[in-house]
Amino acid sequence: MNEHLDYFVKKMGPAIQRIDVPHPTIEKYRGHFPDPLLEFWDQYGWSGYGEGIFWTVNPAEYDDLVHHWLEESGIANSETIHVIARSAFGDLYLWQSQTGSSLSIDAIYSRYSLVAKPQLTNTQQDSKVKAFFLTRERDTDDFDDLFVTAQKILGTLQPNEMYGFVPAIALGGPGTLNTLQKVKTIEHLTFLSQLSPLTDWGFPEIEDL
Numbered sequence: 440m441n442e443h444l445d446y447f448v449k450k451m452g453p454a455i456q457r458i459d460v461p462h463p464t465i466e467k468y469r470g471h472f473p474d475p476l477l478e479f480w481d482q483y484g485w486s487g488y489g490e491g492i493f494w495t496v497n498p499a500e501y502d503d504l505v506h507h508w509l510e511e512s513g514i515a516n517s518e519t520i521h522v523i524a525r526s527a528f529g530d531l532y533l534w535q536s537q538t539g540s541s542l543s544i545d546a547i548y549s550r551y552s553l554v555a556k557p558q559l560t561n562t563q564q565d566s567k568v569k570a571f572f573l574t575r576e577r578d579t580d581d582f583d584d585l586f587v588t589a590q591k592i593l594g595t596l597q598p599n600e601m602y603g604f605v606p607a608i609a610l611g612g613p614g615t616l617n618t619l620q621k622v623k624t625i626e627h628l629t630f631l632s633q634l635s636p637l638t639d640w641g642f643p644e645i646e647d648l
Contacts, residue, residue: 444479447572451493454486456598458497468498471536473564476523479572489577491596492527492586504629505533505544512637514542514553526580527589529601529628532571539564541571546628547582547608549635585616593621603627609634 448454460480469477479495487494498521509517516535520542524532529546539559544551559567577586582602589602596602603622606612609631 443475443569443573444482447575448483448488451488451575451577452490454483454488455491455595457484457486458598459484460497464497471521472523472534473539473561473568475565476534476568485598487596487598488575489580490590492577492580493524493575494526494598495524496522496598498522500625501531501628504625504632505531508544508632508637509542511632512551514551514637525601525624527586527596527602528580528582529603529624529631530580531628534568539567541567544637545640546631547604547614549609549631549637550640551637552640583614585619588616589619592616593619596621599624601627603631607631607634 462481465477465480483495485495485497501522505520505522506517509520514520519536519538520533520540521536522531523534531544531546533542533544535541537558538556540554540556542551542553580586585602590596593602600621601624602619604612604614604618605620605622606618607630608614612618
């Protein structure tokens, strides 16, 4: 996957705030996630890209949050779905262990999009996860073009931080720059998960994560 990683990093920008992934952790997920993803972790760790607009993450840190949120929202087999990446504004990208199904969550609006697959082959899963990184764009993970200004005003994010609206849009907040704060990611997402169950965006299935 090296050429795919090189292209991704060239397009998004160099890794920041790298956290090395212990070898036992990589082996723990072998057979659950595609090998190219584990190779990515081994080479680049869990890091931010695009100056922090996109992050690869430790799935274990998000498991309790997302499993509860998915279960409460009526999404089956929630315990097999794990976060592999997120945006600066709390969009979550998830992978279903072994099957190759994928799900994305727009935490701000409590919406999700599921690309369900009965069982992809290992080769198909490898191709899918490579495509996920190859097709990343900074604009995809921005919110109303606020990232650059938010970074200038609030500062660069740490690995455990995101930009969140206070009050939340779900509580009637306007979702404007002056209501944006730097918040702890897990704590803020847990708060958002308690406001509303997830509802389906209803988009047609696409072959991207």
